[in-house]
Amino acid sequence: MKWYQVNEHPLEPMALYETVRHRNVGAVVLFIGTVREMTGSKQTELLEYESYVPMAEKMLEQIGHEVSERWPGALTAIHHRIGRLDILDEAVVIATSSSHRADAYEANRYAIERIKEIVPIWKREHWTDGTKWIGDQKEQLPGRPEGVTYS
């Protein structure tokens, strides 16, 4: 099982769970992002995810390193699905483990926020009244996304 993976296959949350378990883990947190139908009054029909896969997997691995620097001993595995996803399908699974629960929760939440900052994956919403690439117009500043440094 790869720890960091981006591809078109259905996700397996329990496989990621098994990846981050070991004898001194007391807490595992799994985050599973699923495709939901309604956002306010807008109805989603399907989502389309596209990625620059080799770089995306590197960035996921970087997030894993950031986690283990911030929460020593914490482990992180992340799989993101791409392609066409229907309502209820799983788009991302993040598994974090630690000896104590506070770290597992915080590490997990950190990972999903970082995915939304630095991992080259793009989502196109297909609503009943049109389609749109999300995040394509505003907010981004040119340069490196915050916190990305190289050794």
Added chain:
Amino acid sequence: MKWYQVNEHPLEPMALYETVRHRNVGAVVLFIGTVREMTGSKQTELLEYESYVPMAEKMLEQIGHEVSERWPGALTAIHHRIGRLDILDEAVVIATSSSHRADAYEANRYAIERIKEIVPIWKREHWTDGTKWIGDQKEQLPGRPEGVTYS
């Protein structure tokens, strides 16, 4: 699948995950508490959980109600295992779901904290150098645990 359950059977995280999913869920958080071997320099050989089961299941259900009052629309399912548990066994699984991730994370963490306050389940540590019921001597005040009110 019961939403709130305390018994001796091995836990099934994915069954709880399925319980809290529906078409308008965008985020599911699972917490899985497992038996770890080392706590500092103390080595655990096994854990023994005991419960006042009917009341414990009622208290888990109350936690579910508290969650849905605090995070409207959030769903919670909780199973706690009791009896003799070995290293790596799962003691508790909490599944929370919401349309957005912040609520699913916060609801999940709230639930585990409340379990440790109000649910009549007791853990006995079997270390290599002795046994002890955890939480048996200090901190507790007589009366109702904080936040327990009846309508």
Added chain:
Amino acid sequence: MIEVLCFAHVAEELAMRSYTVSAPTTIASLREGLMERGVSGAERLMFAVNERYETDDYMIEDGDTVAVIPMVSGG
């Protein structure tokens, strides 16, 4: 009669899973009994009557089920 259920270290120290007392009584009175029997931390124990937490002045009636609740440690 009132049935009193015991758990964890209380059951262990008393070497009993339950005992019965005559109705009516109060939680305060049950607590005193446990102190007299030398149950450790008896002054801090919680009690549930019919699966609800109740406080020391609660009057327990015939047929009620009482549980002595040491500090919980699930999760």
Added chain:
Amino acid sequence: MIEVLCFAHVAEELAMRSYTVSAPTTIASLREGLMERGVSGAERLMFAVNERYETDDYMIEDGDTVAVIPMVSGG
């Protein structure tokens, strides 16, 4: 030659998944090219060279692979 990869709305607006430019060049120069072709939000696009984020003054050499990175939206 330098290969430039395009994704999401950039690929859609250009109707191309990739294009090539002559080496050497800079990210600033690629950005200008995208602005000229009318790519929306070109002034805010990020760029990666050989799968690392780099800034506008970065000098791109022969054989490098560049990716134009619109604001990400995974998760």
